[in-house]
Amino acid sequence: MEEDxxxxxxxxxxxxxxxxxxxxLRNFQGNHFCILHVHQLPQIIASLRTKYATSGLEKDELIYLLDRKFMRKIEEAGALFDKYEAKEAVQRERKNLQKILDNYILICHRIGVHAKKLHIEMDDVGKGIVELLQRHSIKKLVMGAAANEHYSESMDYIKSKKALYVHAHAPISCQTWFICRGHLIYSRKNGLDCVNHRDTHASLHLQASSIAESGRSNPGRSSSASIDSPTDDELHHLLTSNDLEGSSDNFKREAFEEMVRHVKAENSEVIWKARALERSYTEELRFTKEIEVVLANLIEDIENMKTQWDEELLSAQDQRALLGGLVAIFKNRVKKLANKRLLxxxxxxxxxxxRNDNDNALEVTEDLLKKQACKASSSLYMHQSFPMYSLSEIHEATRYFDPSLKITEQEYGSIYKGFLHHTPVTIKVLNLDSLQGPSKFQQEVNVMNKFRHPNVITVIGVCQEARALIYEHLPNGSLEDRLNCKDNTSPLSWQTRICIATDICSVLIFLHSSNPQSITHGDLKAANVLIDASFVCKLSDFDIYHYRQLPLTEEISSKSDIYSFGIILLQLLTGRSSLNLAEEMQEVLDGGNLEAFLDYTAGDWPFVEAKQLAHMALRCCDIEPSKRPDLVSEAWRVLKPMRATCGASSSLWTGSRDHSKPPSYFICPILLEVMQDPVVAADGYTYEAEALKGWLESGHDTSPMTNLRLPHHQVVPNHSLRSAIQEWLDIPT
Structure with missing residues (x-):
């Protein structure tokens, strides 16, 4: 059945x-059919491997790939990838092949013919067909003689290379028919050729082609033999063979030319391949030389790097040794610091x-000091000569320390204007939270209780609870305010200024001459010189702390006040600030410009007296204390005649006064006359003793001032006020 x-x-x-x-199908009806196909393997694997050729790599990439291990990994990965790609491609091709063969089977089924499929995979189709013929002992084969486009009516020979190969190598037992465009072109049976027409021409061409093909396919022949031209004997044999007998010369020439063209084509192909191989070798040689140069440079760079690394290693070792020494020193220092820290x-x-022991001792000491101060203060108040006022009276007088009544604030306290029993007063309240408050308060009371002078502010009373001293109120404020015309007040006349200078000189002489120890004001300045309604000046705010802590000698204490007195004289002359005033006055006198420097808001200064005062002031401000003038023998002798020219008289010890205008608190509310024996009643007001006694004996039990019932009829002598009145009247105490 296989034979059919x-x-x-x-x-x-x-x-x-x-x-x-x-x-x-048309010429072999009734026979069995089998579709035979040789499937050419795809060239995917070779094409994929060309991707890894080094000829396309850059030099840097090539150097990187020189590592054999890395190259081996690349090749292994590439092989796996290529194998996978090839397998996938083959599977796709096989699926396509089955579809193609199914189409041929379908053609057979359409005319009622049953057909089978037989195929093999080989690179060469001709060899594949021969392999199938031999393997399956195929006896009858139909195949194409050439592509359909090459068909012509005169075609009588095989043109396809694979057909020529099958014709030359198929088993003798296999009968073969070669077809082109549905026409039989050539056939072979039992090794004999059968030509459809023009047998001689086709036979000659077939023999020539078979000779060339057999030369290429014969493995025993060398590559050079496959491209050599036929020998003269072979050509003579072909031209004189029985097959060529009777043929025309034209046919011989055509067959010979065809063979020559075929041989030349093969020779050209071999030459081209040889030249391509030569170019490839030349390119490979050039590339090898480039690689050698790159490798040489790379080796040189590596050697240089190795040398550099060796040098850096030596340097690092030296630095390590140095750091090791530094670390040892540092550890030693850390150890010493740790010991010092423990110590x-x-x-x-x-x-x-x-410190805790000292703090405890300090607290005990402070408690004792406070107790002693309170005890001493209580003892003082029990024996002092100033009237005592309660805290409620101070609150009432200051409206509970109303800020609008505050005149100024100093280091040790604040000064308020108040109305004590309808009498204007100035109240100085010391800071309660100061540790020096009690002692400061006691010292100021003691000092103010030691002396009386018309040009020293008068103390009216004290308040132990508030640590307050009540002074007489001087309505014209301070000398500084008047020189600056504060609140648009009128400027002081030059006559008033000379009187003020005389008053200050008088009270300084009094203080410096006190026994058993002289008294230094310590803070003499225009702000601490107050002026009453009659423009009589009075000193205030003695530097008590300085007085207690710095018991200076007579020369030092007096000279310091004399310097301050000189500055006040310059301010009276010029109305200017005390800053650098002495230096400016010296320059003015040296330049002869005194008139322009004087304060002419005071009126027309008498030039001679003004110049005398200027020179006296500069002497008082001399840097050397020993060169400053004596107040009694020098300053007073200059000021006393000037005071006389102002239309007033003055005494060295009493200073200026005006009997026509006594202070209001000198007047008895009952008699409306200056009191000679003032006493304080239960209502807090001061009266003449005889006048109050007559008021009470006449049957009155109410206050002459408030008309309220008196809690008792006891009275307290007001010694401080009595002393002030006596000094004002110039009556010895």
């Missing part, structure tokens, strides 16, 4: 090969213990 089977060799193009299949902590603990 017709095998039809077909290709991938169904349209190209269906005419060959149709010819077989410091021990000292700190000891210091804290001693």
């Amino acid at each position: 089977t017709i095998y039809v060799a077909v290709g991938k193009d169904v349209n190209e090969n269906k005419l060959t299949l149709s010819w077989a 410091a902590e021990e000292h700190s603990q000891l210091y804290k213990k001693e």
